[in-house]
Structures are given as C-alpha cells and as structure tokens.
Amino acid sequence: MSTWGLIKTVFFTALTVVFFFIIWVENPFTHHAEYEIPEEAEKIINDPKAALEGRELFKQNCTSCHSLRYDGIYLMSVTAKPEWSKIEKTMGKPLLEEKDGKIRVKGYFVPRDVYESVAFADLQALKASFGKIPPDLSTMYLSRGAGYLYNFISDPQKVLPGTSMPKLFFPEYDKEAPQKVAKIVAYMRSVNEPPPGEKAKRALMGVVTIAYFIGMGALLWLYRKKVVASMKH
Ligand code: HEC
Known part of the structure; x- marks a missing residue:
C-alpha cells in the first residue's frame, strides 16, 4: 500500500471510530442532566413496574390539563x-x-x-x-430529560419561574409525594424508551449490521484483488 493509501485508511478509520463514539458514548444531541434527582427517585424512574403505577397517577393528576x-x-x-x-x-x-x-x-x-x-x-x-x-406530553421525556421533569413536576415555579402550571404534590402533607412524582416520570420515560430487553436487542442489531458491512467490505476487497490480479495476465 502506498503512503497515501495508508494515510487515507487511517483517516477514514479514525473518522468512523469518532463517529460511533459520538453516537453511542458522548452524544451531544441528547439531553444532559443538569438537574439533580435523589437516588431513590432515580431508582423508581428506571423501574418498569413503577411506570405502570405512574400511568394511573398520570391519569388521576394530569389529564385535567394534559394529554399524552x-x-x-x-x-x-x-x-x-x-x-x-x-x-x-x-x-x-x-x-x-x-x-x-x-x-x-x-x-x-x-x-x-x-x-x-x-x-x-x-x-x-x-x-x-x-x-x-x-x-x-407524549415526547416531553425526550426533550426535557428525567432530571428536568422530576424537578419541574415537584415544583414548577422553581424550574420555570412564572409558569402557570400548578404545583400538585406537597411533601409537607403527603409523605408519598416524591415517590409519586418519580413514578409519573417513570411512566413518561416508559412511553419514550424501549424496555431494557428491547434496548439490548436493538443495540445488538446495530452491531450485527455494522459487522455485516465490515465483513462484506473485506470480502469485496479480497475479490477485487483477485480480479485485478487475474487481469494482469
Ligand atoms: C391545572 C392544569 C395543569 C395540571 C393539572 C397539570 N399541568 Fe402541566 N402544565 C400546565 C400548563 C398551563 C403548562 C404550560 C406551562 C408553561 O409553559 O409555562 C404545563 C406544562 C407542563 C410541562 C412542560 C414544561 C415545559 O418545560 O415546557 C410538563 C412536563 C408538565 N406540565 C407536566 C405535568 C404533569 C406530569 C402533570 C400531572 C402530575 C401536570 N403537568 C398537571 C397545566 C397543568
């Protein structure tokens, strides 16, 4: 391979690695957590069972004003x-x-x-x-993220001063209030995020697809070499 060919190969390999790193690891297009969530609430938000309870809580508390x-x-x-x-x-x-x-x-x-x-x-x-x-609120989890939603629903004025969305959960009177908010966020998350098994399956599909293209590319490259070699005779 010529020096120029080597430079090109290294360049495009590096570009591909950077591309997938950005997509999978450090995605600048997804929401970055800027709002803190208590550890217990975080656990609830990631629990698919809590999402089912959250759906009922959502129906009771939010559907006088919001649809999903x-x-x-x-x-x-x-x-x-x-x-x-x-x-x-x-x-x-x-x-x-x-x-x-x-x-x-x-x-x-x-x-x-x-x-x-x-x-x-x-x-x-x-x-x-x-x-x-x-x-x-169908895609609100995607655009706002868990931290924003948890804090906003807990106390709208604190996150969005001047908003007309009322505060609905009061930990002073209802000991379960923080858990209820977390369950509602878990529900909103479940509408936008595939369940963990499904997520793993999709990631695997991605890897298999890329492996297929790399394998196919390698085979074509070998085949091309063979054809070029036979053309010399
Ligand atoms: C009494 C009416 C009312 C109820 C009940 C209500 N909301 Fe709202 N909500 C609003 C209004 C009005 C806005 C728009 C506020 C704004 O943009 O300032 C809003 C906005 C929002 C937003 C978007 C905030 C943003 O950043 O744009 C979210 C998320 C939300 N509500 C969640 C909920 C959830 C979850 C519940 C149930 C627990 C709920 N709301 C119950 C009136 C309500």
Whole structure:
C-alpha cells in the first residue's frame, strides 16, 4: 500500500471510530442532566413496574390539563364526552399491552387533527385559564430529560419561574409525594424508551449490521484483488 493509501485508511478509520463514539458514548444531541434527582427517585424512574403505577397517577393528576396521545391518554373532559369512545374506536389505532399473559387494548392512538377538533372547545378553555394550552406530553421525556421533569413536576415555579402550571404534590402533607412524582416520570420515560430487553436487542442489531458491512467490505476487497490480479495476465 502506498503512503497515501495508508494515510487515507487511517483517516477514514479514525473518522468512523469518532463517529460511533459520538453516537453511542458522548452524544451531544441528547439531553444532559443538569438537574439533580435523589437516588431513590432515580431508582423508581428506571423501574418498569413503577411506570405502570405512574400511568394511573398520570391519569388521576394530569389529564385535567394534559394529554399524552402516544399512549392513548386524552383530556378527562374529552374522554367524558359520550361520542368519544366511538371516535376513538373508528378513527384511532389500538394500542396493545400484555397483562397476565393476555393481550388487551389499553387505549387508542387518535391522529392529532381528529383529537384537536373534538377537543377544540376544551383546549380553548384551558388556554383562557392558563394563558396557553398545556402541551401534550407524549415526547416531553425526550426533550426535557428525567432530571428536568422530576424537578419541574415537584415544583414548577422553581424550574420555570412564572409558569402557570400548578404545583400538585406537597411533601409537607403527603409523605408519598416524591415517590409519586418519580413514578409519573417513570411512566413518561416508559412511553419514550424501549424496555431494557428491547434496548439490548436493538443495540445488538446495530452491531450485527455494522459487522455485516465490515465483513462484506473485506470480502469485496479480497475479490477485487483477485480480479485485478487475474487481469494482469
Ligand atoms: C391545572 C392544569 C395543569 C395540571 C393539572 C397539570 N399541568 Fe402541566 N402544565 C400546565 C400548563 C398551563 C403548562 C404550560 C406551562 C408553561 O409553559 O409555562 C404545563 C406544562 C407542563 C410541562 C412542560 C414544561 C415545559 O418545560 O415546557 C410538563 C412536563 C408538565 N406540565 C407536566 C405535568 C404533569 C406530569 C402533570 C400531572 C402530575 C401536570 N403537568 C398537571 C397545566 C397543568
């Protein structure tokens, strides 16, 4: 190999290594934790069982103002409408869950335009009360991260001074308050993050795919060498 060929090989190998290091290890595009989470809350947030309890807590405490459409959760005032269950079933896509070995429908994913037209008056009423429509929380975990959410839900004013989102959990009166907040964050996380087994499977798929390309590249390179050698005769 010529010196120039060697330089090129080293350069592109280094570029590839840096690329995967950035994607897998030091990703600048993901949220960096700037907010502290107590250790106990951190454990709850990473626990898939807590996420199930969190879903119920979310329904009880948040759906007077927020929807979470990706998981089939809509404003309380909308789901109380007599026509809603029919709209959900005809316009939505069923979301399945496994419970006690049985597959069942846990809700419906309804397209945004359909939902927002049914919920129009409700959303406008919230806007009139709070100055803006409380956002749908489907991807909030991705954009804000666990630390932000835990601290914001515990005490909105402290994180976002002047926000119209009310404080809902008071450790002074409810000893379980910090755990409840952590469970809700665990739930929001579970909507955006694949379960641990699934995550490992996806990582493995990535490694296998890259290994395939490297192996294929090596074979092609050997084959090319053979063809070039035979052309000399
Ligand atoms: C009484 C209405 C109300 C309830 C109940 C409520 N919220 Fe909110 N929430 C709001 C409003 C209004 C905003 C928009 C605040 C803003 O942008 O200043 C908001 C914003 C948020 C945000 C986005 C913050 C950001 O950085 O933009 C999150 C996350 C959130 N709420 C989570 C929750 C969770 C979780 C619950 C249930 C435990 C909940 N909210 C219950 C009214 C509410």
